[in-house]
Amino acid sequence: MIEIRNLRKSFNGNNVLRGVDLTIPTGETIAVVGQSGCGKSVLLKHIIGLLTPDEGQVLVDGRDVHSMPEKELYALRGRFGFLFQGAALFDSMTVFENVSLGLVENSTLPETELRRIVAEKLAMVGLPGIEEKKPAELSGGMRKRVGLARALATNPDYMLYDEPTTGLDPIMSNQIDALIADLTRKMNATSIVVTHDMFSVYNIVDRVAMMHEGRIYFTGTPAEFQSSDDPVISDFIKRFGR
Numbered sequence: 001m002i003e004i005r006n007l008r009k010s011f012n013g014n015n016v017l018r019g020v021d022l023t024i025p026t027g028e029t030i031a032v033v034g035q036s037g038c039g040k041s042v043l044l045k046h047i048i049g050l051l052t053p054d055e056g057q058v059l060v061d062g063r064d065v066h067s068m069p070e071k072e073l074y075a076l077r078g079r080f081g082f083l084f085q086g087a088a089l090f091d092s093m094t095v096f097e098n099v100s101l102g103l104v105e106n107s108t109l110p111e112t113e114l115r116r117i118v119a120e121k122l123a124m125v126g127l128p129g130i131e132e133k134k135p136a137e138l139s140g141g142m143r144k145r146v147g148l149a150r151a152l153a154t155n156p157d158y159m160l161y162d163e164p165t166t167g168l169d170p171i172m173s174n175q176i177d178a179l180i181a182d183l184t185r186k187m188n189a190t191s192i193v194v195t196h197d198m199f200s201v202y203n204i205v206d207r208v209a210m211m212h213e214g215r216i217y218f219t220g221t222p223a224e225f226q227s228s229d230d231p232v233i234s235d236f237i238k239r240f241g242r
């Protein structure tokens, strides 16, 4: 379970998080939506301790992420898969090296086992056999899928997806959505999907949380979100439905 309590963060007077409260029970898939720049990526980075809050807490399975010793934080990160916005692959490394990164950092598996796991994850995302390619040789959609394979490589308990379909055409977006929906069913992981994409919301998640003015403005089911007559919500849906 992830519990976010009164999380506050500003950057040089820019009050981005103004008291975010959100509880995500184990096994749930939740969408976090909100306007560009409202702090969705900042929120995800607090969950894995890449950013430190000014105030408030993030508890993962009851443990405070920002007060745990560094060693424990590294161990905790090993239980998270993170698909970064824009995939964030290392261009100088092969697909194999990119996907195995988390495995190499967190354990001492023999090369044959690394090869086996990477092959398995690439097959899961529909890209078998591309281990020796470099990211520059791949399309945007393929890069996202390689990023997804990397996030999956450690069999994480928690998956964080930051804009998995942004910048992709509708067909590729649907494929990625279907893949994430399938993965969330199979893995039983607790997942947070940050997205602008209402299609992803309706097809993948159990619950929607909308951020607005630095706080969680709404939480509810996709159906409740879609049928809301709150002007802030209906305006958002009008602009970001596809």
Ligand SMILES: Nc1ncnc2c1ncn2[C@@H]1O[C@H](COP(=O)(O)OP(=O)(O)OP(=O)(O)O)[C@@H](O)[C@H]1O
Binding pocket: 011, 014, 016, 034, 035, 036, 037, 038, 039, 040, 041, 042, 043, 085
């Ligand atoms: N490391 C940082 N230093 C200073 N400002 C930052 C930093 N990270 C984020 N910000 C600011 O925090 C605000 C929220 O950024 P964030 O990336 O979380 O938005 P977002 O909701 O993910 O937007 P998008 O949908 O465009 O990805 C922005 O104004 C951004 O400029």
Ligand SMILES: [Mg+2]
Binding pocket: 040, 041, 042, 085, 162, 163
């Ligand atoms: Mg973002």
